[in-house]
Amino acid sequence: MAPRLSAAATPLAPVVDACLVQSCKSKSAPFVRSFSSTPCQQKMSRARQQMYQWLKGREGSEFADPKGGPRYLGPLQDQPFPLNPLFRSQPVLDEHTRELIWDKVMGRGESLKAVSAEMGVDVRRVAAVVRLKEVEKQWQREGKKLATPYAKAVMSMLPKTYYREGEKNLPHEPVNEIHVHKLTMQQLFVPVSESRHFTREDAAKAFHDTMLSVDARSPQPELINMEREILEGKTRQESLAKFKEATQKEEDKVARRIVQEQQREEKATTRVTTDRYEFRFKEINADDVGRNGRSRKGTGWRYGAPFDDRKRGLVKIPTSVP
Amino acid sequence: MVVKIRLARFGRRNSPFYNIVVAHARTARNSRPLEVIGTYDPIPKPDPYDNSGKLHKDIKLDSQRARYWIGVGAQPTDTAWRLLSMVGILPKRNFAPKADESKGSVNAGDVRIR
Numbered sequence: 001m002a003p004r005l006s007a008a009a010t011p012l013a014p015v016v017d018a019c020l021v022q023s024c025k026s027k028s029a030p031f032v033r034s035f036s037s038t039p040c041q042q043k044m045s046r047a048r049q050q051m052y053q054w055l056k057g058r059e060g061s062e063f064a065d066p067k068g069g070p071r072y073l074g075p076l077q078d079q080p081f082p083l084n085p086l087f088r089s090q091p092v093l094d095e096h097t098r099e100l101i102w103d104k105v106m107g108r109g110e111s112l113k114a115v116s117a118e119m120g121v122d123v124r125r126v127a128a129v130v131r132l133k134e135v136e137k138q139w140q141r142e143g144k145k146l147a148t149p150y151a152k153a154v155m156s157m158l159p160k161t162y163y164r165e166g167e168k169n170l171p172h173e174p175v176n177e178i179h180v181h182k183l184t185m186q187q188l189f190v191p192v193s194e195s196r197h198f199t200r201e202d203a204a205k206a207f208h209d210t211m212l213s214v215d216a217r218s219p220q221p222e223l224i225n226m227e228r229e230i231l232e233g234k235t236r237q238e239s240l241a242k243f244k245e246a247t248q249k250e251e252d253k254v255a256r257r258i259v260q261e262q263q264r265e266e267k268a269t270t271r272v273t274t275d276r277y278e279f280r281f282k283e284i285n286a287d288d289v290g291r292n293g294r295s296r297k298g299t300g301w302r303y304g305a306p307f308d309d310r311k312r313g314l315v316k317i318p319t320s321v322p
Numbered sequence: 323m324v325v326k327i328r329l330a331r332f333g334r335r336n337s338p339f340y341n342i343v344v345a346h347a348r349t350a351r352n353s354r355p356l357e358v359i360g361t362y363d364p365i366p367k368p369d370p371y372d373n374s375g376k377l378h379k380d381i382k383l384d385s386q387r388a389r390y391w392i393g394v395g396a397q398p399t400d401t402a403w404r405l406l407s408m409v410g411i412l413p414k415r416n417f418a419p420k421a422d423e424s425k426g427s428v429n430a431g432d433v434r435i436r
Contacts, residue, residue, distance in 0.1 A: 272408045277366045278378040281409050286359050286384040293354070299382050300341040300361040301332035303354045322370040 069159050094160040102133035113247040117223055119163050120171025176220045183207045222246050327398040338364055344391050359387045
């Protein structure tokens, strides 16, 4: 350790600095970090040397620049960190596939469910991809700079799944997974007469009165219908067309409903523009508060009813976006 | 007793929110009114996903009930009048302070000082 300098020895400081610089032998930048009193390491440590040796060798170079997707150190193929067996790196959709999903939905106007079934991607993921792609395109239109190098670097570290049009592709994930309801996790012994035709609806009823059958809880019941039709003897092409039509119809219905809602809202609103702000008068019904004036459907602050906006244990973060 | 159309302030500190109410004139501001005919949010807000910087104020109003109460002689306060006149329930009124009337100049010759 360098001896501590007393106040009287302050003129010596430059000399000490010069000594340190000499010991470091850094000719290029002589006064960089001159305050450090630790001498620079002359030699590479053994472990470091071995690390470089391993990296240069056959085994290490395979990890450093792998061919066709990343290779992880972990004992399992999808385990990036050898000491954390709980962290698994799941494959993600590659850039081209995401662009294709966006084009299919926004460009060609295919329904989300049809795209999901065709590409083997969950409907929610399809919707999320479309939303994020829209944000990306909006940023591009606004001239915002995208962090493309960062995205490329991250994508190069992740396993990816591909979808190429007109080729035989593996599905990204199962698309018609049914949520395992808590009520169905119990064992039940229901005596049923042999002559009775015990359906899935009956099974659901046995678990709970309000329980829906598996078919009704499936995210894509149209797919099940399609397979049923094929079993009954229709051609795959024919029933696929029918499936596409059904999903398209369903989506159109939702879109129409949203448009109608907007139109109704717009009809009930009067806009008055002043020199400062626009005032939007929305027509309401004063009778909505009900007989005792405490109904939740009523307009405005309610009288004699608690308003729990600051109550403990309630979520104050908005749960939906406009 | 006089029936008024007025605002009742609710909301929190620094975030006012008003009920447009029909109430007897001599009752407390936030007491239970005869009827709530709407709300007025005085804080201007932008539309979601709108970057133009334009702001708007949201008002909910049952115009049929407002007309009825005006018809039976309810007296709107100045603020309530301003809001109701925007949708044509009441005629427009100028609430701005009156401009000073010029008094005319005084001629020294006209004034007689004893």
